Amino acid sequence: MTKSSSKNNSNVILELKNITKTYATGTNCFTALDNVSLKIHQGEFVSITGPSGSGKSTLMHIVGLLDNPTSGEVLLNGKNISRLKEHQLAQIRNVTLGFVFQQFNLLAKTSSLENVLLPLLYSDVPKNVRHQMGIEMLIKVGLENKASNTPAQLSGGQQQRVAIARALINNPQIILADEPTGNLDSKSGAEVMKFFHQLNEKEGRTIIFVTHDMDLAKQANRTIIIKDGKILEEK
Amino acid sequence: MLKPSFSDLLRSSFRSILKNKSRTILTSLGIIIGVTSVILLTSIGNGLKNYVTQQFDALGANSIFISPGKIFNDNGGFSQSSMTTAMTTSFTQKDFNLLNRKLKNTIIMPVNAAYADIKSSYAIKKTTEIDGSTEEYGKSNNVVPSDGNGHWFTNEENDKKTPVVVLGYKIAQTLFPKSTAIGKKVIIKGKTLKVIGVVDQKGASMGGPSVDDAVYAPFSVVSDLAGNDNINTFVVKAPNKDLIASTKKEITKVMLEKYDSDAFSVFDSSQLLSSINSIISVLTIALTGIAAISLVVGGVGIMNIMLVSVTERTREIGLRKAIGAYPRAILIQFLIEAVILSCFGGLVGVILGSLGTVAINSFFPAKITISSILLAFGVSSAVGIIFGVAPARKASKLSPIEALRYE
Numbered sequence: 001m002t003k004s005s006s007k008n009n010s011n012v013i014l015e016l017k018n019i020t021k022t023y024a025t026g027t028n029c030f031t032a033l034d035n036v037s038l039k040i041h042q043g044e045f046v047s048i049t050g051p052s053g054s055g056k057s058t059l060m061h062i063v064g065l066l067d068n069p070t071s072g073e074v075l076l077n078g079k080n081i082s083r084l085k086e087h088q089l090a091q092i093r094n095v096t097l098g099f100v101f102q103q104f105n106l107l108a109k110t111s112s113l114e115n116v117l118l119p120l121l122y123s124d125v126p127k128n129v130r131h132q133m134g135i136e137m138l139i140k141v142g143l144e145n146k147a148s149n150t151p152a153q154l155s156g157g158q159q160q161r162v163a164i165a166r167a168l169i170n171n172p173q174i175i176l177a178d179e180p181t182g183n184l185d186s187k188s189g190a191e192v193m194k195f196f197h198q199l200n201e202k203e204g205r206t207i208i209f210v211t212h213d214m215d216l217a218k219q220a221n222r223t224i225i226i227k228d229g230k231i232l233e234e235k
Numbered sequence: 236m237l238k239p240s241f242s243d244l245l246r247s248s249f250r251s252i253l254k255n256k257s258r259t260i261l262t263s264l265g266i267i268i269g270v271t272s273v274i275l276l277t278s279i280g281n282g283l284k285n286y287v288t289q290q291f292d293a294l295g296a297n298s299i300f301i302s303p304g305k306i307f308n309d310n311g312g313f314s315q316s317s318m319t320t321a322m323t324t325s326f327t328q329k330d331f332n333l334l335n336r337k338l339k340n341t342i343i344m345p346v347n348a349a350y351a352d353i354k355s356s357y358a359i360k361k362t363t364e365i366d367g368s369t370e371e372y373g374k375s376n377n378v379v380p381s382d383g384n385g386h387w388f389t390n391e392e393n394d395k396k397t398p399v400v401v402l403g404y405k406i407a408q409t410l411f412p413k414s415t416a417i418g419k420k421v422i423i424k425g426k427t428l429k430v431i432g433v434v435d436q437k438g439a440s441m442g443g444p445s446v447d448d449a450v451y452a453p454f455s456v457v458s459d460l461a462g463n464d465n466i467n468t469f470v471v472k473a474p475n476k477d478l479i480a481s482t483k484k485e486i487t488k489v490m491l492e493k494y495d496s497d498a499f500s501v502f503d504s505s506q507l508l509s510s511i512n513s514i515i516s517v518l519t520i521a522l523t524g525i526a527a528i529s530l531v532v533g534g535v536g537i538m539n540i541m542l543v544s545v546t547e548r549t550r551e552i553g554l555r556k557a558i559g560a561y562p563r564a565i566l567i568q569f570l571i572e573a574v575i576l577s578c579f580g581g582l583v584g585v586i587l588g589s590l591g592t593v594a595i596n597s598f599f600p601a602k603i604t605i606s607s608i609l610l611a612f613g614v615s616s617a618v619g620i621i622f623g624v625a626p627a628r629k630a631s632k633l634s635p636i637e638a639l640r641y642e
Contacts, residue, residue, distance in 0.1 A: 061636050064557070066636050066639075067636050086561065091561070093559050094558060094559020099557050099558060101554075105553075105639070118558060121247070121560075122238050122561070123238070123559065124238070127243075
């Protein structure tokens with residue numbers, strides 16, 4: 001993969017312009033992100049890392065349209081989405097973004113297949129093709145024989161693969177992962193990272209993941225180190 | 236277009252509810268109790284109305300009653316002072332003659348009563364009301380024995396004071412358990428009377444006087460038994476239904492010649508029926524209203540559990556929002572869950588209420604109606620919507636970030 005600096009602006013899928021996020025905690029004001037600007041290009045594999053409280057999660061939430069910046073603009077495919085209404089943001093999250101969480105966030109007592117199909121509930125995908133799409137996603141993550149198992153019947157690594165299948169079902173442009181290996185043993189964690197690499201290299205998917213683990217962060221093609229709400233350096 | 240589709244939302248809500256079966260049943264219990272009581276009470280009210288209507292139908296159409304005392308107040312309800320007046324005064328033979336003279340094309344039947352023990356060779360029936368009247372009374376009140384069960388007394392028997400009685404079905408069974416009563420003798424106040432007929436069985440009563448327990452004798456015979464020839468009531472048969480109103484006016488005019496307007500009442504069965512029915516309606520509405528309070532309590536129970544559910548499922552709500560659920564989709568989902576809980580309660584309540592009505596009907600008049608079912612079910616669904624809104628709104632307004640972070 002080529003580095004971001006070599007890409008031209010036409011490939012920019014996501015751009016943050018002068019993003020500041022402050023939280024009011026009582027009488028104090030805490031700045032989580034301080035005038036951050038960032039461009040993510042189509043097909044990049046980006047890690048965001050930094051110490052605890054550095055603002056990496058806040059950055060991830062703003063990129064994932066789960067949180068609004070206090071000031072600044074977020075451009076997705078060149079379109080400013082900072083001022084969109086909640087239901088419009090929900091639609092973008094549904095179609096354009098795929099989330100993978102540290103805690104997996106699968107619905108308990110619900111089969112793997114139904115967990116994978118969950119985003120389709122909120123999409124325009126016709127009902128008659130949903131089941132087949134879910135099965136194909138489970139095949140992709142190697143869990144086709146676990147379609148009817150509930151999360152409690154799966155290992156941590158398997159649960160995270162179900163979560164990845166769920167993130168992929170709507171064929172999103174960007175996969176966002178927040179500490180995706182944080183709750184996994186090293187072997188399962190490595191498998192998940194390998195899977196992300198495959199998605200990036202074979203399918204050209206844009207992947208952004210947050211980790212506090214520097215070694216893991218280095219596996220990405222581009223690493224953004226953040227500290228005290230500012231981008232310290234990019235590698 | 237609604238996303239998710241209504242069927243998807245319904246399925247998803249059902250699944251969430253079925254994950255906690257015992258909680259679902261306990262949550263719905265308030266609604267179940269409320270709907271069951273509402274249905275049972277309205278059924279009893281309807282049953283009573285039906286029963287009263289049937290009883291009045293049995294009194295015969297076109298009948299007008301003249302009673303001592305003011306029975307109705309100006310609003311169509313019963314007058315408070317009526318009962319004492321009605322029980323202490325009565326009409327006389329002169330009134331009968333006056334009415335007979337003045338009213339044309341009507342049949343006037345005087346009714347009196349005596350209270351005494353009735354003895355047969357087998358049994359004794361303590362303090363029984365013996366109603367006295369004329370030949371026409373039997374037909375007018377639909378109490379003429381059918382073929383094979385003897386006959387009703389004639390005016391000739393009345394004129395001659397022939398000591399005869401007609402017994403109700405049940406009292407005949409009591410006095411003559413082993414054989415037919417017809418032709419047998421009964422002794423009332425030391426006088427021997429011959430049973431000339433037994434009225435056909437009329438069915439269960441609610442504890443009031445029933446035709447099955449009645450004893451009838453010619454007016455003159457009852458006068459002798461009572462020791463006076465007072466007349467308790469006149470039953471006047473109007474020529475046809477359309478003439479009831481004008482006949483009543485005529486009677487009132489005649490009676491006012493002799494009595495104050497407060498001293499007597501002229502009414503027909505429909506008037507009495509509507510008064511009784513209005514009392515039953517008020518009672519039914521009042522009792523149903525009390526029962527409906529439990530529906531509100533049930534609604535609060537549902538709201539409580541839905542709020543607990545929203546808290547328990549905060550992370551799920553956060554996840555759904557992260558993967559594309561817009562606030563209204565979350566709101567509708569939780570609202571549907573609340574409505575399913577209350578409708579489930581409503582449905583079980585309707586079933587229990589219906590079964591209860593059938594059970595009650597075996598010993599007390601009760602009749603279920605579609606309108607009471609629809610009302611109870613509709614109110615329970617409305618309770619679900621009303622009490623489901625607050626938790627559903629809370630869920631829909633959760634911030635996805637905070638919801639995902641919730642432990």
